[in-house]
Amino acid sequence: MKIALAAPRWKNGNSYPPLGLAYLAASVQRAFPKAEVKIFDFNLQMKSTTMSNAEEALAFKPDLIGITCMTNVYKEALELARSIKKRAEVKIVFGGPHPSVFPVETLKNDCVDYVIAGEGESSFCELINALDNDENDFSHIKGLHYKSGGEVVSNDPCALVADLDDLPFPARGLLTLDDYPLKTSDGKVIATVMTSRGCPFHCTYCFKGLFGKSYRQRSAESIVAEVEDVITNFGVRDIYFIDDIFMLNLERVRKICELIIKKKLGIRFQCLARVDRISEKLLDLLTRAGCVEIHYGIESGNQEVLNRIKKGISLKQVKKAVKLTKRAGIRVKGYFMTGLPGETLETVRQTIDFADSLDCDDTMFSMTTPFPGTDLFEALKAKHPGMRFDDKFVDAYYFCGDDAMIPTFFNLSNIPSDELVEITRKANSDMIVKKRRDRYKKKFGNVVGVFFFGLSKISPLLKMGEYVNNRFLNQR
Secondary structure, X not given: OEEEEEEOOOOOOOOOOOHHHHHHHHHHHHHOOOOEEEEEEHHHOOOOOHHHHHHHHHHOOOOEEEEEOOHHHHHHHHHHHHHHHHHOOOEEEEEOHHHHHOHHHHHXXXXXXXXXXXXXXXXXXXXXXXXXXXXXXXXXXXXXEEEEOOEEEEOOOOOOOOOHHHOOOOOHHHOOHHHOOOEOOOOOEEEEEOOEEOOOOOOOXXXXXXXXXXXXXXXXXXXXXXXXXXXXXXXXXEEEEOOOOOOOOHHHHHHHHHHHHHOOOXXXXXXXXXXXXXXXXXXXXXXXXXXXXXXXXXXXXXXXXXXXXXXXXOXXXXXXXXXXXXXXXXXXXXXXXXXXXXXXXXXXXXXXXHHHHOOOOEEEEEEOOOOOOOHHHHHHHHHOOOOOOOHHHHHOOOEOOOOOOOOOOOOOOOOOHHHHHHHHHHHHHHHHHHHHHHHHHHHHOHHHHHHHHHHHOOOOOXXXXXXXXXXXXXXX
């Protein structure tokens, strides 16, 4: 049997390898050693067309095609499925965040035969087995939604994976890691590794429709074994632990670091962390293990706004975490949100000023987006009972950079939408300029650094300035 797994194109591209599809592929390979599995990540072909994507997938002659999608690529995913169906009678199954929230609505499209909601590794393999044996009864497959007699049938939800160590390592061999834009500042490939699923916290903007609220973690031994696999089989020594609460269990983090040190893996890694889990002792161990960058979700510079979104942190904790992290020699990236519920021009300015006051190496401002499956979205539905999913959702995109000027998606703040977009765009632009100038000052001193920074902005010296910035000032 041939299984094709497809990741549709994002509106502005996606730099990250589709780890979810790699997990699915690995599960299929383990369950069906004779099956042929291929991953098609069309984000690596942003200039292609939906039609050419469909033809490429069909050239593999698959018996089943799995398509993953978040809300922002749902429309593209449907267009891909329709284009495939026009050319072949192959079965198509949808999965991922959006179909997990709207399985019935997704199945109302003629181009979709099945939907698997939630963690799909086991259910997907059961579906393959049923189709391979020409079974007509799918009622035993948990998490599966399908059509029978013109009606949508929804089976019981699938159980969450209790022991994540039981999952095979993602099938990275089906991906070309070198092709992804996710790189270090010195151009090295970064491999993404997920160490846990589920989140026990209650941030109102966070999506939990796929992995749930039940926190499950892989063992330190399993994680380090995967890192060794990445080194041995792919020659990659830069790792990004991408789960949001990598540092929830500090004893586990300690074991991971100690194993990395003991085995002398010589890796560089970055991770995400909450500011309330940081200490000098932990940072010292992280540094010795090879941690070079920590990403903090800070969100707002106004404590009342933070409380409103149930972030569970204080501005004092933010300042302390950033200060200690920088002191340990670890780079800091801070994530902030604009347009949070009830936000005003005053509170968003406080957030920008607060971000400016922190010694972050990188700062990103995103516009608040109430994606389906979040508490923010549920609050919207309660406030607007007649609200339905429609094409507006396909433009949901949270980043507003210089080349991504788009309207806000369900503006939750007290700031006019056009003004909020401009504020967010300018905040990102100004922060990039400020941090670049600071690197010149740090390297050459205040006076000379500012002088060279000024020169770097003058054409034709701009390219030379960029070279200096990338070659000498932005090293990890």
